[in-house]
Amino acid sequence: MANDRFEYLANDYRQGFPAHCGFEVDRVDSGIFETRLAVEAMHRQQDGFVHAGVMATMADHTAGYAAFTLVSEDERILTIEFKINYFKPALGDTLVCRSRVVHPGKKIIVSESEVFSIHKSSEKLVAKAMVTLMAVVLR
Amino acid sequence: MANDRFEYLANDYRQGFPAHCGFEVDRVDSGIFETRLAVEAMHRQQDGFVHAGVMATMADHTAGYAAFTLVSEDERILTIEFKINYFKPALGDTLVCRSRVVHPGKKIIVSESEVFSIHKSSEKLVAKAMVTLMAVVLR
Amino acid sequence: MANDRFEYLANDYRQGFPAHCGFEVDRVDSGIFETRLAVEAMHRQQDGFVHAGVMATMADHTAGYAAFTLVSEDERILTIEFKINYFKPALGDTLVCRSRVVHPGKKIIVSESEVFSIHKSSEKLVAKAMVTLMAVVLR
């Protein structure tokens, strides 16, 4: 069951804005979601670094899907709020986002996302987010 | 002076990822920056609403440029962190973001961004962010 | 009705830790709660300023009671999370906290708190918080 569900979520992840941004799914497990981005010119800001908004989008969306792995199929996950800290400029050509659920509540779920910039096989933690999510039953 | 600087910032705003997203500048004033987005299919998420990441990017980038209006020309603005709350799904075909500086510190500047969804001339507050920025002198 | 309810909430506010800290209620209205603190030695930190934790407690507790003014009598308000920015050291001998509900959702309510330090009748904004609250029905 879990494998089908995880495969479903990996596909569901790649829609709309996140698909447009180019995020790809690396790994799905219970309470865990990991994604990847091949950085292109469109992802950068005025100083040449990856834009804070790209990392925020990746951190939020991946955190939400980590929560999706823990709820039933008739529930949707909404972002109530999130907070993200930027530690250093993302200069690499690949971003990786690793999200895990830190509080698997019934209604309120909290996930954390760590965003790493990868350059020549060394990875640096460039941002970290705490994301408050709510599970709502589809009508 | 201010007018030239404000015009410069309005153009500077539209680069890289924010330009790619399609954000347009509506208004620039001292400590104030307002932007607009014509929502397209690419901005939505799996449920048809504007993606949280689009609003986060708009809130962060516009907040940063509100700070830019208060610093000298040899300073850059970096996002240290931000927090954004989502109040309701953004269903309209236009988003407007209004940012203003609430703490004009010398080094640390704090801006707030309110994101409104506009549908048939009624506007709804759909998200609000507090953004901590740092002014750094260009080398 | 509202007056009795507001009076009840003003009394309910002053219990346990907030009462111990010495917070007093200044004003209660629909979606609004304002409180005051006469700063004493016990509220300060190692550098002589009011401790960040005092302001955080005041901002959270007052924000929660602003939400209490909007829900029915069988509901309690819980803090899901909050974020607070500190703008400058609080040096005055009085703190005032003004909270208002910015998103009066049915289940999720978001309030903002502004904390002012008052010294010789001039007031300075020293901190601002966004507080995410949840209304839960008492069993």
Add this chain to the structure above:
Amino acid sequence: MANDRFEYLANDYRQGFPAHCGFEVDRVDSGIFETRLAVEAMHRQQDGFVHAGVMATMADHTAGYAAFTLVSEDERILTIEFKINYFKPALGDTLVCRSRVVHPGKKIIVSESEVFSIHKSSEKLVAKAMVTLMAVVLR
């Protein structure tokens, strides 16, 4: 050196509001600070749980001292902002806070604090905070 410095910080921690609250230091190491609270009636809120403000104060103060372990003796640590999520009511008679630096920047330091409620030797994660701090040189 480190031992003397750590001992100095353990004593420095217990001043003003945090001392008044009753926080005690459990452990100090490089980038790490851990504290403890014997919960009393004064720490509770209207429903009998430990007040959110107590946990916020503990999370902020302990996070700040984790940062203190990494800076030179002529630097002070100021809280720029923090965000805290509450996962479940703290019902136990002891709170433990474990803070560690996650981004040891030169100027901006980010710490995380996890707050546990201990009841009959089982511990539960009840809150988690991300704290943005700034190192400033004393004049």
